[in-house]
Structures are given as C-alpha cells and as structure tokens.
Amino acid sequence: MAGEFEFIDWIRRRTPAADRVLVGPGDDCAVLAPGRSPLLVTTDMLMDGTDFRLGEVEPRRVGRKAMAVNLSDIAAMAGEPVGAVVAVALPRGRAELAEELYTGLREMADAFDTPIVGGDTNSWDGPLAITVTIFGESAKPVRRNGAQPGDWLFVTGPLGGSILGNHLDFTPRIREARLLADAVDLKAMIDISDGLSQDLHHILTESHCGAELDAAAIPIADAARTLAARTGKSPLEHALGDGEDFELIFAVSAVDGAKLMKDSPVPVWKIGECVVKGYGIVENGVRRRLEPVGWAHSL
Amino acid sequence: MAGEFEFIDWIRRRTPAADRVLVGPGDDCAVLAPGRSPLLVTTDMLMDGTDFRLGEVEPRRVGRKAMAVNLSDIAAMAGEPVGAVVAVALPRGRAELAEELYTGLREMADAFDTPIVGGDTNSWDGPLAITVTIFGESAKPVRRNGAQPGDWLFVTGPLGGSILGNHLDFTPRIREARLLADAVDLKAMIDISDGLSQDLHHILTESHCGAELDAAAIPIADAARTLAARTGKSPLEHALGDGEDFELIFAVSAVDGAKLMKDSPVPVWKIGECVVKGYGIVENGVRRRLEPVGWAHSL
Numbered sequence: 111m112a113g114e115f116e117f118i119d120w121i122r123r124r125t126p127a128a129d130r131v132l133v134g135p136g137d138d139c140a141v142l143a144p145g146r147s148p149l150l151v152t153t154d155m156l157m158d159g160t161d162f163r164l165g166e167v168e169p170r171r172v173g174r175k176a177m178a179v180n181l182s183d184i185a186a187m188a189g190e191p192v193g194a195v196v197a198v199a200l201p202r203g204r205a206e207l208a209e210e211l212y213t214g215l216r217e218m219a220d221a222f223d224t225p226i227v228g229g230d231t232n233s234w235d236g237p238l239a240i241t242v243t244i245f246g247e248s249a250k251p252v253r254r255n256g257a258q259p260g261d262w263l264f265v266t267g268p269l270g271g272s273i274l275g276n277h278l279d280f281t282p283r284i285r286e287a288r289l290l291a292d293a294v295d296l297k298a299m300i301d302i303s304d305g306l307s308q309d310l311h312h313i314l315t316e317s318h319c320g321a322e323l324d325a326a327a328i329p330i331a332d333a334a335r336t337l338a339a340r341t342g343k344s345p346l347e348h349a350l351g352d353g354e355d356f357e358l359i360f361a362v363s364a365v366d367g368a369k370l371m372k373d374s375p376v377p378v379w380k381i382g383e384c385v386v387k388g389y390g391i392v393e394n395g396v397r398r399r400l401e402p403v404g405w406a407h408s409l
Numbered sequence: 410m411a412g413e414f415e416f417i418d419w420i421r422r423r424t425p426a427a428d429r430v431l432v433g434p435g436d437d438c439a440v441l442a443p444g445r446s447p448l449l450v451t452t453d454m455l456m457d458g459t460d461f462r463l464g465e466v467e468p469r470r471v472g473r474k475a476m477a478v479n480l481s482d483i484a485a486m487a488g489e490p491v492g493a494v495v496a497v498a499l500p501r502g503r504a505e506l507a508e509e510l511y512t513g514l515r516e517m518a519d520a521f522d523t524p525i526v527g528g529d530t531n532s533w534d535g536p537l538a539i540t541v542t543i544f545g546e547s548a549k550p551v552r553r554n555g556a557q558p559g560d561w562l563f564v565t566g567p568l569g570g571s572i573l574g575n576h577l578d579f580t581p582r583i584r585e586a587r588l589l590a591d592a593v594d595l596k597a598m599i600d601i602s603d604g605l606s607q608d609l610h611h612i613l614t615e616s617h618c619g620a621e622l623d624a625a626a627i628p629i630a631d632a633a634r635t636l637a638a639r640t641g642k643s644p645l646e647h648a649l650g651d652g653e654d655f656e657l658i659f660a661v662s663a664v665d666g667a668k669l670m671k672d673s674p675v676p677v678w679k680i681g682e683c684v685v686k687g688y689g690i691v692e693n694g695v696r697r698r699l700e701p702v703g704w705a706h707s708l
Contacts, residue, residue: 132447132550133550133552136553136615137486137550137552137553137615138482138485138600139450139451139482139483139485139488139550140450140451141447141448141449141450141486141547142448142450143447143448144444144445144446144447144448144546145443145448146443147443148431148440148442149440149441149544150439150440151438151439151441151492151494151526151527152438152494152527153494153496153528154529155497155498155529155531155538155540157498157531157535158535159533159534159535160531160533183437183438184438186438187436187438187440193450195450195542196452197452197453197542199454199456199538228450228451228452230452230454232454232456232459234456234457234458234459234536235458235536236456236535236536236538237533239454239498239535239538241452241454241529241542243450243494243540245448245450245544246438247443251431251436251438251440253432253436254435254436254437300437
C-alpha cells in the first residue's frame with residue numbers, strides 16, 4: 111500500500127543489518143536476506159495522552175521513545191535488532207509532526223544500527239498514534255521462564271521516577287544484554303516496563319519460583335528521590351513500583367552471579383535471590399511481602 | 410511490554426507456519442525458527458473514519474480487513490505469510506470491541522494459516538486504530554520494477570465500487586499469486602489498493618515503461634455498475650479509479666501471457682500491454698491518455 115517512508119538513503123548506510131535489506135520501502139513489502147538464527151518479533155503502539163503528551167514533549171522524543179520501547183523488548187531476549195517498520199496516524203493538519211517524529215525514530219534506530227525498512231503514514235481526525243514493529247535475531251533467546259531457586263537477581267541500572275523524563279530518554283539495553291549473554295548464562299530476563307515488582311513477578315510466574323529482595327541493594331534513581339519529595343511515597347516505593355525505566359532484570363546461577371559481582375562487563379546491581387516460593391523484601395531487618403503492583407501504563 | 414494477546418491455543422494448530430513459532434505471545438518477543446527464503450515484512454494501520462466507520466460496520470469485519478490488507482501486500486510479492494503481530498488502540502470503555510476485532514483478525518489469519526504471534530492491546534481517549542504487521546517469505550519476491558515493453562498486463566478479478574462492501578470483505582490473493590508464480594514468470598506485480606490506474610502507474614514508474622489498456626477488456630465489478638448509477642460516473646471510471654479491491658495487477662512476457670490465456674491456474678483478465686512510453690486507454694476505438702489518479706485513502 112502507499113504511504114511508505116522515504117528511508118532508502120538511510121538504509122544505504124553500511125551496517126550488517128542494513129546489508130541484509132534486499133528491498134527497502136517503496137515496494138509492497140520490504141525484503142530481507144534470511145538469517146541463520148531464530149527471528150524475534152515484537153510490536154508496541156504509543157498513543158498521545160497515554161504514553162506521552164504531545165503538547166508537553168517534543169515530537170522527536172516521541173519518535174525516539176516509540177523506537178526505544180521496541181528495542182528494549184529485543185534487549186530483554188538478548189537479541190540483535192535486524193529491522194523495523196513504523197505505522198503512524200498523524201492528527202489532520204499536523205503533517206509537520208512527521209519530520210520531527212521520524213528524526214527521533216531514526217536517531218534511536220541509528221544508534222542501534224537498525225534499518226527502518228518500511229512504514230505506513232496516515233492522517234486522521236484522532237490524536238497521534240505510532241506503532242513500531244521490530245524484528246531481531248538471537249542465537250539463544252533469553253526467555254522469562256528459566257529462573258530457579260538459588261539464582262541471583264540483578265538489574266542493569268537505577269530505578270524509579272521515570273515519569274520525570276527517563277521514560278522518554280532512556281537507552282534500551284541492547285548492548286548490555288549482549289555483553290552479559292556473552293559473559294554468563296542468562297537464565298531469565300525481562301525489561302522493566304511495568305515496574306520492578308511487577309516485571310520481576312512475570313519472571314517468577316513463568317519460572318514457577320519465588321524471590322526475596324534486599325531493599326538496601328536496590329539502586330534508586332535520583333528521579334525517584336525527586337519524585338518522592340513530591341508524592342510522599344518513599345524513593346524505594348518508586349523504585350519498586352514505577353514503570354518505564356527499561357532497565358533489565360535478569361537471573362543467573364549463584365556461580366555466574368559471583369562472577370558478575372567480581373567482574374561484570376557492564377554495571378549491574380544484585381537485588382536479591384530466587385527462592386522456592388513467596389515474594390518478599392527485607393528492609394532494615396524486617397521482611398514484608400512484596401505485591402506485584404506498579405505502573406498502570408498511563409501518565 | 411504488557412498487553413499481549415492470548416493467542417497461544419490458536420498457535421498450537423499444526424500448520425507449517427505455526428510449527429515455526431518457537432515462542433508465542435507472553436514473552437518480550439515472539440520467536441520464530443529461521444527460514445531459508447528472503448523475509449518479507451509489511452505494516453498497515455487502519456483507522457476509524459478513514460478505513461472504516463465503526464458505527465456502520467461490525468468490528469469483526471474491521472479486524473478481518475486489518476489482517477487482509479496486510480496479507481494482500483504479501484500476495485503482491487508472491488509470498489507465503491509466516492506470522493503477524495497486531496497492535497490495537499481501543500476507545501476507552503469499549504473493551505468489548507476487542508473480542509469481535511480479534512475474531513475477525515483470527516478468521517482471516519486462519520484462512521491463510523498465519524499465526525498471530527504477538528500484540529499490544531491498549532485503550533485511550535481516541536478512536537479505534539489497529540496496526541497489523543505481517544511477515545512472510547518468498548524464494549523469489551516479485552517486485553514492481555520488472556515489467557518491459559511488450560509484456561502483457563493482467564488483473565485477477567473485477568474492479569470498482571469496493572466502497573459498497575468489497576473493501577471490507579475481499580479475499581487477499583495469496584493463493585492466486587502462488588499459483589501464478591508457479592505457472593509463469595511474474596515480472597512485476599502490485600495489489601490494487603489505490604485503484605487500477607494509480608497502482609499500475611506505480612509498476613510503470615518503477616519499471617520505466619508505459620502501458621496501453623483496452624477498456625473493453627477491463628473486468629468491471631457489479632458494485633461498480635451499482636455505484637455508477639448513483640454517482641453519474643461510468644462503471645469503467647469506477648473500475649479504473651476506485652481503490653481497495655485488492656486484486657493483483659501483474660506483467661508477464663507475451664509468451665507467458667498467451668499461456669495464461671489458454672490455461673491459467675486461476676481466473677485472470679488481460680487488460681493491456683506494456684509499451685516503451687506513455688499511458689493510455691482505448692475505448693470504442695478512441696485512445697485517451699490515462700491519468701494515474703484514484704482513491705485518496707479516505708471514505
């Protein structure tokens with residue numbers, strides 16, 4: 111169908127992924143050379159008023175986020191991105207949004223050598239909506255279901271308060287995931303979109319085990335402290351419950367965990383361990399049950 | 410991210426494509442076994458008020474169309490669908506739409522053995538928007554740029570008046586394209602989304618040639634006649650200019666064309682021939698220039 115982006119010049123950049131683009135935008139489908147590894151596919155739609163507020167943020171950052179949340183899903187499986195397609199519904203009369211959006215989309219895709227191989231641009235009487243579908247590859251995709259009692263749990267960065275800006279400006283942990291996958295056996299992994307307590311719970315549910323966290327070990331973002339001063343909640347509550355930091359949570363064996371504590375290729379924080387059952391957190395010597403609640407996916 | 414469809418039971422159907430789904434919805438990405446042929450990817454977003462009117466059509470037919478327009482792009486390259494992902498923005502408070510939409514999506518995907526491997530379901534204060542991204546494979550993707558002077562031009566079905574219903578209920582020509590690709594050398598192909606005169610013009614532009622059509626040979630849909638009685642335009646004008654019939658236009662050598670005229674695996678209509686340059690149509694012995702105008706992609 112019509113409406114494809116004009117990303118052809120950009121695709122001509124010489125990267126391993128770009129070299130696989132046999133046919134770019136302009137035909138009915140993009141065509142990519144086949145790969146040898148399993149194909150990863152994920153899609154996310156971002157909507158004005160839910161994932162961003164167009165009156166308050168630059169469209170470039172919206173485009174950036176739309177690409178980044180999808181890259182983050184590829185990172186969560188320790189994959190390498192291969193390409194992306196983008197579908198946009200622009201509010202009628204706001205065609206100028208397109209260029210800024212695309213700048214943001216391309217900036218983020220570019221940072222991870224991801225060719226944008228096709229798209230569908232439309233205008234309508236509704237608010238801005240943008241869907242990115244990304245595909246990648248991983249010789250050994252890391253799933254959510256491989257954690258076991260005794261495994262150590264890590265995160266890749268400080269958490270909480272992303273609403274103050276990080277939910278738009280975060281860096282998807284593509285590189286970190288690949289380096290970690292090369293260094294240790296990642297038994298389960300997920301990206302933090304809904305919040306630490308909720309996303310870790312997804313791992314536990316799929317892996318049929320529990321976890322105990324150490325409150326003092328959870329890295330807390332400066333933004334969580336700033337936000338806490340306003341909300342009356344504790345910075346820890348923000349670190350546990352806020353979504354959209356897009357750091358990774360992963361489980362490794364105790365042996366691999368000790369190895370990372372000694373010499374990790376990227377910054378990681380050990381936040382707790384997997385147990386047979388239950389879900390708790392110890393703060394100042396007191397254990398309490400942790401509830402898998404968090405981000406409700408709206409601003 | 411959260412919000413994936415629960416299509417897992419359905420994926421368990423045993424089809425060649427479904428057997429390649431290593432990880433379905435529920436992890437951060439779907440995972441598919443790698444293929445040997447080039448990968449085709451295409452995305453289309455459908456929006457309430459532009460591609461359908463929710464108050465006037467059943468949501469099931471909207472879901473059906475959202476999947477079908479994407480399958481049609483795979484057909485246009487003579488591909489086989491391998492899988493699809495779906496992102497939906499539901500108007501807030503209309504969660505009941507989801508089930509009907511999904512029924513339509515699955516009905517159409519099912520008809521072409523296409524597993525729906527992932528998705529993203531959201532609600533918001535805007536109208537219904539739905540993005541389907543489909544991927545497929547073709548050992549030899551048919552592009553738009555291979556037509557040459559002397560080639561014969563065919564369509565796979567009668568055209569015009571799709572607004573009366575066919576734009577929602579058409580059958581994507583996946584099977585027809587495969588059968589034709591097995592029978593002859595398809596030199597260029599496109600699906601009719603914008604209208605015969607405009608979509609054929611895409612082939613001519615990409616192939617750097619012209620075409621002369623025979624008005625009497627263009628198959629005209631009954632709907633084009635019905636619509637013509639209301640609009641005052643001729644049925645032929647509707648067949649040339651209306652969009653969204655999603656039949657295929659293709660070019661083959663004169664030798665292959667003669668072969669199809671004698672014994673085609675599927676119904677085809679020869680509508681004209683490629684020439685060195687120019688774009689015209691002969692009606693009642695009079696040639697006039699054909700303008701590549703048509704469907705403006707709105708109701």
